[in-house]
Amino acid sequence: MKVLVPIKRVPDPYAKVKPLADGSGLDLSGIKFDINPFDEIAVEEAVRMKERDASVSIVAVSIGGAETEEQLRKALAMGADEAILIETTDALDPRAIAAELAALVNDLQPDVVLMGKQATDEDNNQVGQRLAAKLGWPQATFASKVSPAEGNVTVERETDDGGETLLLKTPCLITTDLRLNEPRYIALPGIIKARSKPLSKRERATSLEPQVKTLNLEAPPARAGGRKVGSVDELVDALKEMGVIA
Amino acid sequence: MSHLLLIAFDGADAIQGARFAQALDLPFDIIQLTGEAVTDLGARRVLTFGLPSLPPADFLAHALKDLVNESTHIAAVSAMRSKDVLPRLAGLLDAPMVTDVLKIVSKDTFVRPMLAGSVLATVQVSGSPILMTVRPAGFPEAVRSGSSEVVHTKPQFAGTTRRVSASAKQGGRPDLSQAGVVVSGGRPLKDADTFERLIGGLADHLGGAAGATRAAVDSGIASNELQVGQTGKVVAPNLYLACGISGSTQHMAGIKDSKVIVAINTDGDAPIFEIADLGLVMDLYEAIPQLMEKMPKA
The missing domain is CATH 3.40.50.1220 (TPP-binding domain)
Known part of the structure; x- marks a missing residue:
């Protein structure tokens, strides 16, 4: 079984990233980059599938500049067999990314595409579902458990009301949520060792221009701090006054 | 003529979504997937599917695709269920989509959060229809008046995903x-x-x-x-x-x-x-x- 794991290079999700003063972009000076945490969960899940079933092969793919190699090397160190960098500096929107990945899927013919539900920088939560639609594949988003079998995958997923279990015929697309697993820790030497694994580069296969363009970025209005109250009674009274409780 | 299609998963969702629909200030229709039609939200028509429960995303997106018609905007309230279905619908329509709209700047320009809300992005969309998930909290409560025409619709479902079980929270x-x-x-x-x-x-x-x-x-x-x-x-x-x-x-x-x-x-x-x-x-x-x-x- 072949598993394709698209990953994105994102600013450290635990760092405080601010917009530039002129609103033209993010101030990324001094910010480290990592694999999008939800994509890292997808890599981890694919590696666990491979550990249970040696016939599983894992291809990690990313779209971005040359620096994205760093995140692909990490995916290789975690256990991916092969990495592909679709090298571009174009600003792409989810529609263009899905088109690019669809072209790659048609070339590689994976059985499963496993990826994060969203990237922690742009928070779009679109690419997986768009890609599944383009391919005409069944999808399971927000996966909390993935159980592959012959010709199908059973996925437990989170819903607004609780959870559900879906049976998907392969080929299929799955997006991962936080509950799925906890990715293994990879120390730097592991990443260096993964240098012997194959990493190839390609050019974009499509030429879609983004339809969603960012005009401006700004920090949200800061919350004015409030006041302290001295007791629960005072707190309840204040909440009543503010009309928050009856 | 610009018009909005609001996709509501149930009656309560329609009432929330109508906040955005009224704020966008375009004529709008509602597709209400489950529950009894809410008819006093100012929509021209409310199309009801009358489903006992929601089918998986591939079925739903397929059925919705046929009902988009001339809509220039398609919106649903941000939730896991809308985030499952709307991007898939956007994929089927090969159309642009904006996630988690907080504010309307114009009919094609919106404000949305990035980086878990630590940055607000103003985005402009070209292409049509524009799909959106919206966060209703930032829009005024929907005015309730009038009576929309109710159209019972039989959706044409197609898909392969099988729901094995569902569990309540x-x-x-x-x-x-x-x-x-x-x-x-x-x-x-x-x-x-x-x-x-x-x-x-x-x-x-x-x-x-x-x-x-x-x-x-x-x-x-x-x-x-x-x-x-x-x-x-x-x-x-x-x-x-x-x-x-x-x-x-x-x-x-x-x-x-x-x-x-x-x-x-x-x-x-x-x-x-x-x-x-x-x-x-x-x-x-x-x-x-x-x-x-x-x-x-x-």
Whole structure:
């Protein structure tokens, strides 16, 4: 079984990233980059599938500049067999990314595409579902458990009301949520060792221009701090006054 | 002629979505997938599917695709169910989509959050139709008047996904990202039983959802799906009650769209007090039982 794991290079999700003063972009000076945490969960899940079933092969793919190699090397160190960098500096929107990945899927013919539900920088939560639609594949988003079998995958997923279990015929697309697993820790030497694994580069296969363009970025209005109250009674009274409780 | 199609998963969702629909100020139709049609929201027509439950995303997106017709805008309230289906519909239509619209600048320009809300992006969309998930909290409540025509529609479903089983949420609490009240706890809750008794208990008392910090989740006090923050759920309730939470950057990114934040913490210097509207320096073990007694039960 072949598993394709698209990953994105994102600013450290635990760092405080601010917009530039002129609103033209993010101030990324001094910010480290990592694999999008939800994509890292997808890599981890694919590696666990491979550990249970040696016939599983894992291809990690990313779209971005040359620096994205760093995140692909990490995916290789975690256990991916092969990495592909679709090298571009174009600003792409989810529609263009899905088109690019669809072209790659048609070339590689994976059985499963496993990826994060969203990237922690742009928070779009679109690419997986768009890609599944383009391919005409069944999808399971927000996966909390993935159980592959012959010709199908059973996925437990989170819903607004609780959870559900879906049976998907392969080929299929799955997006991962936080509950799925906890990715293994990879120390730097592991990443260096993964240098012997194959990493190839390609050019974009499509030429879609983004339809969603960012005009401006700004920090949200800061919350004015409030006041302290001295007791629960005072707190309840204040909440009543503010009309928050009856 | 520009017009909006609002996709509502049930009646309550239609009422929330109508906030955005009325604010966009375009003629609109509603497709209401389940429940009895809500007809006083100002829509020209309400198409009802009359489904007993929602089918998987591939079926739903396929059926919706045939009903888009001339719509220039297609919107649904942000939730897991809309985020499952709308991007798939966008993929089928090969159309642009904006996630989590907070504000309307013009008919093609919107404000949305990035980086778990620590940055607001103004985005302009070319192409049509424009699909959107929207966060209704920032728009005025929908005006209720008039009576829309109701059209019973038989959707043409096609798909291959099979739902094997579905389970309701434990304790029947509202979803974190939708709840009007969220009570959250941090590591001082000690263990899962205490968390459930105090945080879960107060959440139930107020008819709200229970949430937790990453630290509480990591130490096994609360389950993963309760995590509020940058890598967990982003919440925007009317009332956010932070109990025993110091206020890490990653947690505060996920709560700052709350209308009112109340912090209860023994450490008066905790960063959470900097953004809290009301702060109470008190041990949560003392404060929560009092709150249960003194706050009105939902």
